[in-house]
Amino acid sequence: MQSLHSPEPSRRVLLTTGSSDAHTWNLVHLQLFLEEHGHSVLNLGPCVPERLLVDTARMTSPDLVVLSSVNGHGHQDGLRAARALRDDEETRRIPMVIGGLLGISPDGAEERTAELLAAGYDAVYPDGTEPTALLRHLGELGEHEPRGACTGRAAA
């Protein structure tokens, strides 16, 4: 519980997953974890269509988009999500990271990482990365204007 008194500034995180990923527990756990460390989280839940992601990002302007995926489609879904966010004028500068089980096999992990970074992700976390990596990333984000908490239900 010491994390609630973390010296790091509180960030607003938009937590999402691939449009075809039905897994929930990774999202539930990350939400709890980030909230315990003083960040506010909007959890879009499983199977997030790109449109919903972009609309919500436009409405809430989060400090970071976190895409967590474990169904093996994370690579393809992640590329589509990145393209959607990057194509939109209002969301293209929002920092974003991706992590989890991103392909159906370990083969080609390096190529996948390179492709995702090229598509605009600031970091790609392989399966098994401790969630504290996210805290570090949040800590390293540039200074920002304090804004209201990013909470509540998704836009659609």
Next chain:
Amino acid sequence: MYRAGRGVTRSGQPPHPHSDLGAFVQEAAAAGELVVQPRMGMVSPDEMAAGVAAVAALPERTVATLTIDSYTRVGDHAAATAALRTGRPLNGFPIVSHGPRTAARTAAAAGRRTPVQVRHGSADPMAIFRTMAAAGLSASEGGPVSYCLPYGRTPLAESVAAWRDSVQFLTEESRAAGRRAHLESFGGCLLGQLCPPSMLVAVSVLECLFFARNGATSVSLSYAQQTHAAQDAGALAALRMLADELLPPTVDRHIVLYTYMGVYPRTVPGARLLLRRSAELAVRGGAQRLIVKTETEAHRIPTVAENLTALSVAADAARAARARPRAAGAHSGNDTEEILAEARALVGAVLELSDDLGVALLKAFDRGLLDVPFCLHPDNRGEARSAVAPDGRLQWTDLGALPLLTTSRRTSPMTSRQLAGMLGRVSREHDLAAETAPPPEPAPPATPRCLADPVAEPLRIAIVGMGPRGLSVLERLAARCAERPPARRIEVFAIDPHEAGAGRIWRTDQSPWFLMNTPAQEVTMFSGPADEGPHRPGAGPSLGEWWVEHDPAGAEPQGYAPRAVYGRYLTYVMRRIEETLPPCLTVHAVPAKVICADRGAPGSDEAYRLRLDRGDVLTADRLVLATGHPVNELDREQREWRHFAREHTTPARPLRYIAGGSANEMPLADIPAGASVGVIGMGLTFYDVLAELTLGRGGTFTEGGDGLLYLPSGKEPRILTGSRAGVPLLTRGVNQKRPEHRYRPVLFTPERMTRLRAEHAPLDFERSVLPWLLAEVNLVLLATRIRLAHGPDAAREFTERAEEALVPAHEPVPVAADADASAAEALRAGDVLRGLAAGYRIDPQPLTGLDALARPFHGRRFGSPAEFHKVLTEWLRADLCDARLGNADGPMKAAADVLRDVRQTIRDIVDFGGLTPASHRWFLAEFGPVAAMVSTGPPQLRSEQFLALLAAGVLEPVGPGARFGTDPVAGRFTVESAQVENSWAALDVLVDARLPTTDLAADRDPLIRGLLSDGVVRPFVNKAGGPGATDPKAGASGGRAGYADRAGEFRTGGVDCTDAPFHPVGADGTPDRAIHVIGIPSEHTRWFTQVGSGRPGRWGSFTRDADAIAGALAGAAG
């Protein structure tokens, strides 16, 4: 009735008729087996088909799966199709993008037997169901709640509407195409973790009700393994009870368990342990099907091989769990009650809301009457919370608006660390537990995969008669298919009205007093010894080993097992064959009798149509006739006896004639105490009758000072017995040879005899063959005497000198210019042996013939029955002394054993017309019985009992040359020996204890009669100049074994057949290559077929005959 109907779908293509999933699971459950199933989805149809085929080819009972990719699941078919086009990987089989044709072709790889289920997770499955229906697929998984809430954001109302329409569509389409749709609720999983069991049970039951109300008639209710075994077992019980309570009785249903769906152990042993525990849970909780997880679940999407391993491990664990008694402490009664009460409350509250279950579900979630903890779906209320209790059970921590009376266990909010701890608890526990106690390797070895075309018609083989011979063919066929899978699938119909394996003669319910005639350790039905692996065709225990294992207290592996015990062993072998079937081979035990076999219509692809007594017809490409001991029409004398008994029986003094056959089938219990019973024949059936009438009536034997004493029960009849020789079979020597012992002949060698036949056939057995056999017997007799007196070196020296004298070194296989010269040479052998033995200070006198042993009282007269009994007693006591010396150390029994040891060489001379007609007749009438007297006798115990019964006055042997007859004046049967004064006796009962011999013309079996009259089989006629008859209608009337014959021919009565693989020769002289005949039906054509077991060690003819047929059958399947 075994051929599935062929359906044609509306799209025009004839899809492969898949097995009905519900029926398949029920059948497995009835057989006591758990059905195992993977989750498996590959993007490429070829890879998917290979995976499906591999799952179907496993020896386990499997359901194959098409797991659909995530894009198809969410209805993004464009993305799936794009991925297909660009070759991007998908996490499943995009069934809609592939289309019905490809889907049908892919699913066809499962073959006819294995059901295929589509698992997808779609909240709107209509597109998937349309493709399924067009592809001939009818089994799916899902549900309006379980495929919606955990899977994203489709509004629940949309999902309910879509599922209602889709279920109606699939059930109607399937019904129209002659199939039955099966729907499995995924409600037992939801988020996979942390949902208390009562909610899982409630949703599963509600969804299956929803399926049923929308037309489904076959459903399965699911439950995912959670965190506590007893709670899980309770949940499975509650699920079953609630389903039985609420589902219409007409709806087919079963329980399917999912191996743990949460965070999976990271180590292979940990993962395997969890999988094994799920299989154990399935068995103990009464689930009939299990969806497995693989050992790489935590790391990546598994390969086909990993799935196959998981299926084998799960099936192995299920079998092991079934074999073990229920573990103490696994009692789950309280869990059951609690979960049932909660689930019933949840379901009841939902059903109250609306008559339309879809509407009721929507209202229930809206009001929080159903609320899935931690579910983020917008339509889920999200107020209920749960946790893993310290004891490992799942429990509610916040009920929200749930209609449960349970006292609310409200606790402080869970931290991410606590959540991670709970989510990872099962994973950690199993990784840790497996580290200290690694789970076992699965028992079944990796079997080669079936590469046969799953759509092509299998080779259909009917084995008619499933006693030891039929079983031996099946055992070798299965062993061969396991070694080398055939190119075409094989379907075997094992037909016998009696228990498959045991058949009629070895029925397991027969009297415990009937004993086998071969020591248990010398009997096996497996064609190879047991090894590390499971008992299976080619590797299994002998009867002796099995007996010790199954009845450690009662087994005597060196002794003679009751026939019922052998029957149980045979059914065990049958069961092991069925349980370890190699890929490509299926076996149906058909409890019926074949009435007739008709050739298939010309041009049709089936060889034979078998009509069964139960009314149906079976088609077969190959037929194996293994019908065993015949039931013959009575001959004239027997008919007269039966008639006489009927004429003269009165209620006050009943008169009975009990015809021959198996003692087991004789109404011996009807014989009143004190009646005079005549028993014709003193062979092995006589001993069965004797045991049943004495031991079977409560009499006992005790150790007396001088052998056994019989203590009568008072319920015995008076037993008078007689035969040609008037003496019982000679006692078998105490066995001193290892089971795999084989005698190597010196004089009567296979080489010498083969050459004799090759150069001089047809032979006169008595003149050309018997002298050599007798010389071999005498060599062993004298060598054993020398060994007893002077030790093994002297015996070896004697044998070597005899060999030198009788087998000149320059001619290793000396065969004289003609057969008579050869015989003279052999006769000289007796003199040579006597001369050589004379130097050893032993009795050098060899036997002058086997008759001296078997007919000791030939021509001798006795003044009274008492005198005969005294002499007979002395004779049998002397024989028992010989027997006690053993079959290696006792000269007489060692010599007698030669006859058993060279039996195959005798067959090689005699079989398939090796003797002249006259000699063949002599051989069967004279040599056969004498050889049986000398070498097939009973164990010592039986001879000791014979003496005790004789001494007690219960048994009265009548004398040599006993003649049974009738006394019309007194209205009694009679018996008298011409060689024993005052031996005449009147009889109330006449029991025919002679074994009916093979005689096609007298056989009462309608199948054999039909085959004979159709000319498919013919009796073997030995004619001078070679086998075969020109006029199949000639001769063969009356007489035992058809001994009536025309001059120059010997009409034997056995089925004429070729050498291996033993095709019967038809009336037109051509063999029918679609039929094989083995064992007793071919007796006379071949000699001594009444052998009911193989021997451990090197194969004897019993196993070789079976293997020859199995080889031909496997060859027919490529």
